[in-house]
Amino acid sequence: MKTSGYPTLIWGNEIDVVKKGTSLAVTAGQATYKRPRRPQRDPVGMAKMAAAAESIHQLGVDAPHARFANASSEAELIQFVRDFGPIHANSVKEDLVRARGRLVAIQNMELLRAEQMVFRQCVDILAEIKKGPDADTSAAFQAVVEICFRVAKWPRQWRAEKKAREDEQTVPIWRFTQRDFENVEAWKAFSGPEPEWIGSQYDELDAANSVLCLILNAFIPHVQHWDDITVEGPHWDIRYGVRPCLYYALRNAYLGRSPLEKCQNSECQKVFVPDRAGQQFCSDVCSRLQRQRDYWKTRGSKRRQERRGEASR
Ligand SMILES: [Zn+2]
Numbered sequence: 001m002k003t004s005g006y007p008t009l010i011w012g013n014e015i016d017v018v019k020k021g022t023s024l025a026v027t028a029g030q031a032t033y034k035r036p037r038r039p040q041r042d043p044v045g046m047a048k049m050a051a052a053a054e055s056i057h058q059l060g061v062d063a064p065h066a067r068f069a070n071a072s073s074e075a076e077l078i079q080f081v082r083d084f085g086p087i088h089a090n091s092v093k094e095d096l097v098r099a100r101g102r103l104v105a106i107q108n109m110e111l112l113r114a115e116q117m118v119f120r121q122c123v124d125i126l127a128e129i130k131k132g133p134d135a136d137t138s139a140a141f142q143a144v145v146e147i148c149f150r151v152a153k154w155p156r157q158w159r160a161e162k163k164a165r166e167d168e169q170t171v172p173i174w175r176f177t178q179r180d181f182e183n184v185e186a187w188k189a190f191s192g193p194e195p196e197w198i199g200s201q202y203d204e205l206d207a208a209n210s211v212l213c214l215i216l217n218a219f220i221p222h223v224q225h226w227d228d229i230t231v232e233g234p235h236w237d238i239r240y241g242v243r244p245c246l247y248y249a250l251r252n253a254y255l256g257r258s259p260l261e262k263c264q265n266s267e268c269q270k271v272f273v274p275d276r277a278g279q280q281f282c283s284d285v286c287s288r289l290q291r292q293r294d295y296w297k298t299r300g301s302k303r304r305q306e307r308r309g310e311a312s313r
Pocket residue numbers: 263264265268269270281282283286
């Protein structure tokens with residue numbers, strides 16, 4: 001049985017984005033599971049992201065999940081949607097009348113920004129967990145607090161998608177119930193600097209790991225057989241957005257199946273997929289800048305010491 005390779009998994013062909021008030025209208029030709037006639041800007045990236053268990057070399061900060069984690073401006077977010085489709089659409093229709101069956105999705109901008117933050121905070125949690133004993137536990141816990149605040153809306157999102165899909169007799173490919181949210185909330189309450197549960201045995205990193213698991217478990221991977229290959233990946237029905245693909249990539253990073261790092265240049269901190277083990281910086285420029293900064297820091301303190309020495313003489 002072949003298990004390598006992955007069908008091209010894209011949201012749609014020739015994606016077009018128009019900003020209308022507080023939302024983006026995202027349209028595209030319906031995706032098929034063959035190579036698109038006119039390749040997208042980065043369909044290979046998407047497919048490789050889906051198959052992140054395999055090599056995703058040399059994507060660096062351009063790997064789709066890294067790009068989304070790094071997209072802090074509105075322009076970057078809109079460009080991401082233009083390249084890959086909505087993250088989570090409020091509604092998805094097939095425009096049979098005017099647009100020959102093109103998909104029409106509405107992506108709310110506020111939701112897009114919130115989703116970017118949740119994803120980034122999950123990546124930040126992962127970065128702290130990977131540091132082991134050197135982890136900044138208060139940073140990890142702060143991320144837990146912020147995730148909890150933002151995923152409070154997920155149960156409602158999920159119910160709305162479930163309802164919207166009823167007519168076509170499909171169900172959401174993700175699942176996050178009120179109970180799941182309450183579990184996230186409980187982890188927040190039972191750990192941290194002042195746990196509500198006195199005598200709690202859990203620390204910030206327990207909460208960080210458990211909340212990351214709860215988030216990742218909302219996006220259930222599927223085993224699929226395609227041509228003559230069998231693969232695991234996000235469910236193929238990503239019409240309501242590519243968020244499950246992003247979390248699938250994060251799942252692989254968390255499980256150590258694929259590398260994902262945060263640039264160690266303290267003024268960059270971009271997320272990237274390293275080309276080689278131990279790579280700490282997203283680029284040569286960042287590596288050089290941080291080395292210079294470290295050099296001046298040590299040199300500066302040496303000179304201050306020297307000066308102090310001269311003064312006391
Ligand atoms: Zn960098």
